[in-house]
Amino acid sequence: MRPFTRVTALACPLAIASIDTDQLIPARFMRRTRKEGYGPVLLHDLRFEADGAPKPDFPLNRLEYRSAGFLVARRNFGSGSSREAAVYALADFGIRAVIAPSFGDIFAQNAVNNGLLPVRLPEDQVEQLLAKLAAEPAEITVDLERKQVEATGLILPFSLDPVWRTKLLNGWDDLDLTLSHRAEIEQFMAHDASSRPWMMPDRSVQPAICRVLEQFSKSCLRGLPEPRPRPISLGQNKNAGREESPLIMTNQEQGPEAGPAQDVSTIRLIGDIARNSARIYGARTAYSIVMPNGMYGRLSFEAIDSLSDDFAAYLREELGLHAGDRVALQIPNRLTFPIPTFCVAKAGLVLVNTNPLYTGVEMGRQFADAGIRALVIVDMFADKLTEAASIHPIEHVIIAAVSEKMPRMVSGVIRLVQRYWDRSLPMVGLPHHLFGDALARGAALRASRGIEVKDYTADTRPDELAMLQYTGGTTGVAKGAMLSHSNLVSNVGQAGICFGGEIRPGAEVVLTALPLYHIFAFTANMLFFHRWGAENILIPNPRPISNLKRAFENHAVTWMTGVNTLFNALNNEFWFAEDPPKSLRGAVAGGMALQASVAERFKAITGIDVLEGYGLTETSPIVTFNSRRNFRLGTIGQPMPETDIRLLDAEGQAVGPGEPGEIAVRGPQVMGGYWNRPEETAATLRNGWLMTGDIATVDSEGFYRIVDRKKDMVLVSGFNVYPNEVEDVLSAHPGVVEAAVIGVPDGAAGEAVCAFVVLRHREAPTPGQLREHCKAHLAAYKVPKRIEFREQLPKSNVGKILRRELRAELEKAGG
Amino acid sequence: MVGAFEQAVLAAMIFVIMLGMGASLTPRDFVLALKRPYGMLIGLVSQYGFMPLIGLILALTLPVSDPIKIGLLIMGCMPGGTTSNIFTYFSRGNLALSVLMTVNSTIVGILAIPLLIVSYVAILTATGSISLVVPAQNIIVTLILLLVPVAIGMAIRRWNANVGALVELVGSALGLVFIILLLVTWVPRNWQFLLETPGWVFFGAIGLGVFGFLFGYLFSTLLKLHPRNARTIALETGIQNGPLAIAIVAFTFTGPLQDIQQAVMAVPALYSLFIVITSAMLTIWFRRANATEEQKIPDALL
Secondary structure (H helix, E strand, C coil): CCCCCCEEEECCCCCCHCCCCCCCCCCCCCCCCCCCCCCCCCCCCEEEEEEEEEECCCCCCHHHHHHEEEECCCCCCHHHHHHHHHHHHHHCCEEEEEEEEECHHHHHHHHCCCEEEECCCHHHHHHHHHHHHHHCCCCCEEEECCCEEECCCCEEECCCHHHHHHHHHHCCCCCCCCCCCCCHHHHHHHHHHCCCCCCCCCCCHHHHHHHHHHHHHHHCCCCCCCCCCCCCCCCCCCCCCCCCCCCCCCCCCCCCCCCCCCCCCCCCCHHHHHHHHHHCCCCCCCEEECCCCCCCCEHHHHHHHHHHHHHHHHHHHHHHCCCCCEEEEEEECCCCHHHHHHHHCCCCCCEEECCCCCCCCCCCCCCCHHEEEEEEHHHHHHHHHHHHHHCCCEEEEEEEECCCCHHHHHHHHHHHHHHHHHCCCCCCCCCCCEEHHHHHHHHHHHHHCCCCHHHHHCCCCCCCCEEEECCCCCCCCEEEEEEEEEHHHHHHHHHHHHHHHHHCCCCCCCEEECCCHHHHHHHHHHHHHHHCCCCECCCCCCCHHHHHHHHHHHCCCCEECCCCHHCCCCCCCCHHCCCCCCCCCCEEEEECCCHHHHHHHHHHCCCEEEEEEEEEEHHCCEECCCCCCCCCCCCCEEECCCCCEEEECCCCCCCCCCCEEEEEEEECCCCEECCCCCHHHHHHCCEEEEEEEEEEECCCCEEEEEEEEEHHHHCCCCCEECCCHHHHHHHHHEEEEEEEEEEEEEEEEEEEEEEEEECHHHHHHHHHHHHHHHHHHCHHHHCCCCEEEEEEEEEEECEEEEEEHHHHHHHCCCC | CCCCCHHHHHHHHHHHHHHHHHHHCCCHHHHHHHHHHHHHHHHHHHHHHHHHHHHHHHHCCCCCHHHHHHHHHHHCCCEEEEHHHHHHHCCCCCCCCHHHHHHHHHHHHHHHCCCCCCCHHHHHHHHCCCCCCCCHHHHHHHHHHHHHHHHHHHHHHCCCHHHHHHHHHHHHHHHHHHHHHHHHHHHHHHHHHHHCCCCHHHHHHHHHHHHHHHHHHHHHHHHHHHHHHHHHHHHHHHHHHHHHHHHHHHHHHHHHHHHHHHHHHHHHHHHHHHHHHHHHHHHHHHHHHHHHHHHCCCCCCC
């Protein structure tokens, strides 16, 4: 590769004061959504033709081909946590060099690694150059040999760091032009401004910024191909009336440390996450499993990538699975979880996560519904296979040992305990393969047949089905939500923006106590933190909670995710409460309502706000989130970037301000539908909006608060009664331990409010007294007509009172 | 009588047991113990308040010979045994608490044990119960030497958590192996002596443990502690460090006191043998109680 000595491009200065922003120009390759003037910027990938076919010999490291613009900055450029993002953003806009008086160190390093040339001009010369360019667009040449910047009639000497110079002159062979993040451009542009026009709530400035960018792109990037068009997804009505949503959007405004850059143009599919992280983070530890006694095992990013490649080869070649076949995964939090996950994605197959604690019948039903062809299951639970297989024959069974991939000594101890003490190694009644053998065989196949695992997904579009995630919902019948690659990848991207600059690539350590087969930990802990090179500490079993003690002691945990019950349990552990881990930087809660008392106690102990979010399996899952910057305790936060939320009443109309309504979601993370259930899908997805079945309100600053579940609402004479509200009032009575409220059919009034109350024995009130108490706090129609007393209430293993069980009880008893 | 070879084996076993204890610790655990004197205090009161007292009362009241009285006393003044951790684990108790209490009592014991033994022996002498001199300095030396393997164990854990966990496992298991060894070597050799031992000695040796369980549980319940923690403290109080007592007796009653060594050894040996049986019974009982109370964390989020 001959060294570059001259870099020539058209110049397009982007100094705020000198641009006339009134021209609205449809850009070559920037598109807007119809969002009242919001960006986003559509990414395009110059390596592809307009119709999506890859350019055969696109030479990535030939600068002149990519030649586009220069960015001239008045002040120091690329400091702060946006440094990485800025590089990718600029590269994607086609900017090949940045001229500034000084650069942030890490930005400069990243820039050089990614094909962006940082050129240092003293401030006064920058002003000269800007003045020159303001008068007319000029051709700027950066001469690396003579170290000068030439701009028609202007010659300015610049300085180049010796390290960069060596790299440049030796040729950039590993250029990889990747992501883009519009917020970074905005951040730069507002850098000079005294105000921060992009921040909420003044949205009127957004259009101006977009226009500037468009103008820039138009004048600078002439001669470049049109962007690759993106087809509409899955044949469903998901985004009807809206183009395939680009993956960058700042619906949730962030401050200067806006999110880490998104590898979006190279991360199209889930498998790309593994490849990308392996390339960047290589030998770092990706997953550590920590047993309650502190014993651990590890896998690096490279290992995950290559092992998942091996397994992919095995599944496709040896077992003969075809693209689109379903593979079920039934493993708890073990090192063997991420390997099949990424493998299935890389092999173009569809993943079906299965709860390892299911009974054989439940397994069989789920397998039958999904139509699985292969199952990867952990040996501990293999005894249920025969029963499951009697409902749906499983073609290929692969057994993974509990201690797979752990150091020999540790797995030796574990196997001893399993075999002789727990006696939990059941006999497997079906013909099966062993995971270790499968990996070895896959590796051999790859080598002997020269298989490129990338070929399996060469034609896969991001909107193709990647995963069937079964959700029981509250009806009790499990439905498979169809999640595509782009659903999950988008959610990871959105989460990246939400976390702002808080995630340090390659430096975080996240504790995963929640089950990975549930969508929350799957996306948030595994996909997201894997993508950012974090070390994942897997806890196989969070019961009892002291199993986490050694993990906290032996590893400097910086992030953790949890549910209310987990945080509450930690708060009550003396070893956590007295001596909280000092390295902890953030905690994320989801899955169920986070009680304010629990969050406050956690903050008192650790000093960290628990960031609560909300989502469903059907939305990959994150819909709203409390980021650190936009945080409000007691709410579920604001919508994720690029996510629209509307609150609808029973007729499907938007409710008035402050009124409760059903949450309807639209966004790139929304599923394509339920597998094989057209009526359910039609009921849930309407005109591209997903009906969540949760009622919420929103306040004036855009923070949402869940009120109740829609199906639990009681309709009394046409009035809505929210059980949560009545339960809170009842529980406030000193004689009541807890209460549950459901609706019962009541002839003329439609429904009546029926309360089940657990009393404190000492001060048992009468039903009449309870009703008086309610009347004092509630409107008359909300007061329970019928009050029943119970010793205890049916609860899920999450601690949520199961209203549906109470309903069922009443029905059985004859209403 | 304990010969030189057995002494060496004993020393090695104690070393490994202490190594195992060290491998279960981090420096933060000490910080935790200091920060939370209330919890530590409960453990220390049980361990160095009640147990020595029980030992003293048994020594004062039971009609047994002087060496037996000393044996009872020494046994009562011992720190918590590492086998308590195993039994706590099986009873699904608060393992973290048990480990912490064992560690606390061992560390504090370096000062407390010689002090207690000397003072209580003085009381016994004063009341005319015995007329022996117990060399306290040997005891101190033995105890200090215990710190070395604890420190090494902690270092091992720091260096490699897997090796540390293995060492911890081995150390705890060794406590049980010790009992078996005792059964196999000491009992046959001292069979005649045992046959001649009056029943009161057995009562004392077994009673020490049982009364310890009782007091530990009652004390915690009185303080309104969570039942699971009360059960853990009960186990912790009753289970003393038998191997350590034997080691102390073996290394203290040497030279001119060698003759009474066998008699003094009787109580610790009998205690160690029977405590396994009594703890196992208690563990089974506790396990049922604890299992129903276990904190519920979801394995399926609905």
